[in-house]
Amino acid sequence: MAENKISLRGKNVLALSDFSADEINLILDTAIHMKKIIGGNNKKLPILSGKSIVTLFFEPSTRTRTSFELAGKYLGADVVNITAATSSVVKGESLRDTLYTVEAMGVDAIVMRHKAEGAAECAAKIARPVIINAGDGAHAHPSQGLLNLFTIREIKHRLQGLKVAIVGDILHSRVARSDIEGMSKMGIDIHVAGPSTLLPRFLAKDTRVTVHDNVEDALRDADAVEVLRIQTERMKGGLFPSTREYARVYGLNKERLALCKDDVILLHPGPMNKGWEISADVAYCENSFIQKEVTNGAAVRMALYKLILAEEEN
Amino acid sequence: MKILLKNGRIIDPANKIDGKMDLLAENGKIAAIGEDITVADEETQIIDATDKVILPGLIDMHVHLREPGQEAKEDFVSGGMAAVAGGFTRVATMPNTSPVVDNAALVRGLKKRAAEANLANIEIIGAVTKGQKGEELAEMGDMAAAGAAAFSDDGHFIDSAKMMLNAFSYIKPFDKIIINHEEETTLVEGGVMNEGLKSALLGVKGRPTVAEDIAIMRDILLAEYAGAKVHVAHISTAVGANFVREAKKRGVKVTAEVTPQHLTLTDDMVNLTDTATKINPPLRSKNDAEALFAALKDGTIDIIVTDHSPHANEEKDREYIYAPSGFPGLETSLAVMLTDFYHTGKLTLTELAEKMSLNPAKIFNLAGGTLSVGAAADIAVVDTELDWTARAKDFYTKCKYSPFDGKKMKGKAVLTIVGGRIVMKDGKITGGAKA
Numbered sequence: 001m002a003e004n005k006i007s008l009r010g011k012n013v014l015a016l017s018d019f020s021a022d023e024i025n026l027i028l029d030t031a032i033h034m035k036k037i038i039g040g041n042n043k044k045l046p047i048l049s050g051k052s053i054v055t056l057f058f059e060p061s062t063r064t065r066t067s068f069e070l071a072g073k074y075l076g077a078d079v080v081n082i083t084a085a086t087s088s089v090v091k092g093e094s095l096r097d098t099l100y101t102v103e104a105m106g107v108d109a110i111v112m113r114h115k116a117e118g119a120a121e122c123a124a125k126i127a128r129p130v131i132i133n134a135g136d137g138a139h140a141h142p143s144q145g146l147l148n149l150f151t152i153r154e155i156k157h158r159l160q161g162l163k164v165a166i167v168g169d170i171l172h173s174r175v176a177r178s179d180i181e182g183m184s185k186m187g188i189d190i191h192v193a194g195p196s197t198l199l200p201r202f203l204a205k206d207t208r209v210t211v212h213d214n215v216e217d218a219l220r221d222a223d224a225v226e227v228l229r230i231q232t233e234r235m236k237g238g239l240f241p242s243t244r245e246y247a248r249v250y251g252l253n254k255e256r257l258a259l260c261k262d263d264v265i266l267l268h269p270g271p272m273n274k275g276w277e278i279s280a281d282v283a284y285c286e287n288s289f290i291q292k293e294v295t296n297g298a299a300v301r302m303a304l305y306k307l308i309l310a311e312e313e314n
Numbered sequence: 315m316k317i318l319l320k321n322g323r324i325i326d327p328a329n330k331i332d333g334k335m336d337l338l339a340e341n342g343k344i345a346a347i348g349e350d351i352t353v354a355d356e357e358t359q360i361i362d363a364t365d366k367v368i369l370p371g372l373i374d375m376h377v378h379l380r381e382p383g384q385e386a387k388e389d390f391v392s393g394g395m396a397a398v399a400g401g402f403t404r405v406a407t408m409p410n411t412s413p414v415v416d417n418a419a420l421v422r423g424l425k426k427r428a429a430e431a432n433l434a435n436i437e438i439i440g441a442v443t444k445g446q447k448g449e450e451l452a453e454m455g456d457m458a459a460a461g462a463a464a465f466s467d468d469g470h471f472i473d474s475a476k477m478m479l480n481a482f483s484y485i486k487p488f489d490k491i492i493i494n495h496e497e498e499t500t501l502v503e504g505g506v507m508n509e510g511l512k513s514a515l516l517g518v519k520g521r522p523t524v525a526e527d528i529a530i531m532r533d534i535l536l537a538e539y540a541g542a543k544v545h546v547a548h549i550s551t552a553v554g555a556n557f558v559r560e561a562k563k564r565g566v567k568v569t570a571e572v573t574p575q576h577l578t579l580t581d582d583m584v585n586l587t588d589t590a591t592k593i594n595p596p597l598r599s600k601n602d603a604e605a606l607f608a609a610l611k612d613g614t615i616d617i618i619v620t621d622h623s624p625h626a627n628e629e630k631d632r633e634y635i636y637a638p639s640g641f642p643g644l645e646t647s648l649a650v651m652l653t654d655f656y657h658t659g660k661l662t663l664t665e666l667a668e669k670m671s672l673n674p675a676k677i678f679n680l681a682g683g684t685l686s687v688g689a690a691a692d693i694a695v696v697d698t699e700l701d702w703t704a705r706a707k708d709f710y711t712k713c714k715y716s717p718f719d720g721k722k723m724k725g726k727a728v729l730t731i732v733g734g735r736i737v738m739k740d741g742k743i744t745g746g747a748k749a
Contacts, residue, residue, distance in 0.1 A: 017515075095633065117518045118586030118634035125587060125631075137635070138517030139586065177517050200514030201522075 008307040012124045013132040015140035016181035024185060028150050030303035031296070037074060038298055047310050048077035054102050055081045055111040057134070058095070058119075063270060063294060064134050064144070068111045071301035077309070080107075095119065099127040108309055112136075130308055138172045141269075145178030147300040148267055149186060151293050152224050155265055160187035165218040165260070167252060168228030168277050169198040171239075175269045176228060184208035193218035194228075194250060197239040215250050216259055224265040227252050230277045243276045253279040257287065265289050315734060316340045318353055322363030322695065326370060327668045328684035337368055339691035342734035346687060359736070363695055366728065369667050370685050371403025371692030372648060373674040375464070375493070376547060376571060376619035378640070379405070379436065381427055382420070383412030388624040388642075388712050390424075391747050394433030395710035396622070396644040398738040398746075401694035401727025404675075404682050405622075405644070406437035409446070410469040416441035416452035418460035425461055433737055433746035435692070437463035437680065442481045442492055448472045451484060458488045463678055466493035468547055469594075471529055473499050478533060482540035491569070491678060493545040494533050496554065497595055501525035506635050508581040508596040516586060518635060521596050523551040530554040534561045534568055545677070546570040548621045550595040552605030559614040569677050571619040572606050573643065574650040579603070579717055589630050589637035590706075590715040593623070597717075607660070610669065617674045618666075620647045624713030642711040646704050646718045648696070652725030656698065663698070695729035702726055710743070 072079040120133035336351040379393035409415030428436035440457035509520025537544035623640025675683025730738040737745035
């Protein structure tokens with residue numbers, strides 16, 4: 001198979017736009033093996049023994065950081081977590097200086113989250129260790145995009161030709177952007193909907209995406225739906241009037257879920273606002289893979305580590 | 315001191331000259347233009363200009379030389395060297411400095427600094443409002459008396475329509491021009507690039523074209539109402555250019571400038587690793603760039619400026635959204651215009667001489683812009699056929715960032731004469747404070 005020739009060794013993971021379909025398939029295939037390891041009795045493999053990974057989070061996170069940390073530990077790497085508080089003005093200096101410090105300690109990879117779009121690209125220019133972007137502002141969250149692909153493929157056994165709806169605040173969502181980059185490469189038919197103030201104005205120009213004025217059209221016959229988190233601070237900016245109205249017009253409830261295929265996969269990057277973007281009954285219904293996805297997150301991140309950092313590929 | 319340029323192609327749109335001739339400069343002035351000028355004395359420096367083009371020295375009405383207070387970004391010497399390296403003999407520096415140039419004492423001090431730097435002529439643009447805060451008028455009358463060339467709150471849009479109208483009304487009897495940065499503040503807040511598909515995919519806040527369009531329209535209407543002159547800085551939108559075109563037709567005293575970057579680059583090239591593409595107003599769409607060229611060609615847009623905006627390299631070398639906007643343009647401007655517009659047959663050398671020298675001198679009532687006998691000997695000798703590659707690291711400006719870095723150029727200034735002194739020859743600085 002062509003996959004044998006692909007190597008991701010030493011590659012920065014900044015955005016899924018940098019990855020080919022073959023590379024994404026390789027990661028997803030590797031993640032299948034990794035998931036078996038997580039389910040097994042011995043969760044400490046020597047694949048990355050002697051490697052050190054730093055998670056450097058300038059923004060709070062529970063599940064992504066923990067997932068990256070455990071993924072590294074399962075593969076035998078040493079993982080150190082740094083939670084850096086960002087000051088308001090001197091972010092550039094603190095990022096640069098922090099990276100130099102971490103680099104000087106001889107780490108092999110830096111998993112970084114930062115509120116500035118482009119921070120991961122900037123870090124990759126500054127620092128020698130591999131940079132894995134765990135979210136940079138509204139730009140990219142590639143491992144989340146990969147884990148969505150993994151979950152959908154695991155259930156549907158394919159990606160090509162599926163219809164996926166992404167609903168909500170596309171404008172501020174790095175997950176939506178990583179979905180668009182990753183899913184389009186895998187032949188998924190992408191539909192988005194949300195308040196027009198929360199849809200990037202020129203997204204309709206993108207031939208890979210169908211933008212809908214109403215959420216029902218996006219959901220119709222969808223194989224998977226990703227519901228995005230609504231943030232209340234957007235109301236202050238005048239982008240939508242109230243969570244109540246949002247829930248009524250755009251929230252995913254039983255009636256709207258019924259528009260999708262019967263076996264639709266329901267995803268949400270978390271944490272959820274139940275009663276706003278998603279009703280509680282839908283959040284915990286049998287179509288919901290929101291909790292089940294967490295295991296997949298660790299598997300996908302283990303796959304990334306293995307492909308990028310392991311000495312020998314096989 | 316005399317300089318005799320032999321056998322060059324002299325282009326001087328002010329006198330409708332385009333022909334092979336000699337030019338004699340004496341005592342800082344142009345002494346003669348004609349065929350086969352000969353001089354008997356030995357002190358005259360004779361320069362063979364065969365196959366070269368002799369233009370009136372280029373004039374750039376929009377540069378940021380960063381004095382006072384921001385000398386880590388640029389100063390009058392580094393900026394002056396960049397200017398003459400690019401064929402510019404006169405540049406006008408913007409007042410968004412630290413402190414803001416908003417009083418006559420600062421204007422006088424800067425003029426002294428310009429004389430000390432002794433490279434290109436440096437014109438001082440004063441602020442329209444105190445501290446460029448948009449709240450109170452700056453002492454524009456005093457600054458005009460001290461020799462300020464024009465007024466601008468460049469870098470900032472004057473939010474209050476009332477303040478803008480007051481400024482237009484007040485300046486009118488002084489016969490000076492207000493140059494406006496046209497981006498409505500609330501629409502561009504937090505924006506780092508053009509709002510388009512590219513900003514949508516990168517997840518960064520956009521600066522929509524409509525922010526510039528409404529700002530241009532507002533200021534055209536206010537200037538028209540006040541009967542004052544307004545000059546639209548670094549215009550970047552198709553709609554905005556059309557507003558200027560329509561206003562000119564009905565007699566509004568509006569002029570406009572455009573940069574080489576807005577004519578040739580688009581937001582397609584923006585990526586989050588290269589902060590050189592981050593400018594305000596931002597690089598727009600292909601449609602905008604084409605409309606801007608059409609407007610430049612038909613005279614709607616009067617002049618070409620660089621918006622030379624250097625920053626300290628460590629300021630530019632950071633996350634895209636936090637990097638300051640701007641890059642230095644003095645050393646690439648003429649070359650880009652020659653490469654992309656002259657060599658493609660879109661603009662003649664005469665048109666370039668108008669838009670890069672004659673028109674700014676006329677509009678702002680400045681010396682230069684012509685090779686008339688008796689005029690200051692401000693001259694750019696250009697080798698239009700010289701192939702070279704732009705290398706930002708080799709720039710004279712302190713800022714080594716440019717979206718034109720690596721661009722293959724055809725054409726360059728090879729000799730710059732300011733006030734009868736040779737200040738640049740074959741890329742080497744031969745005059746000024748450091749030489």
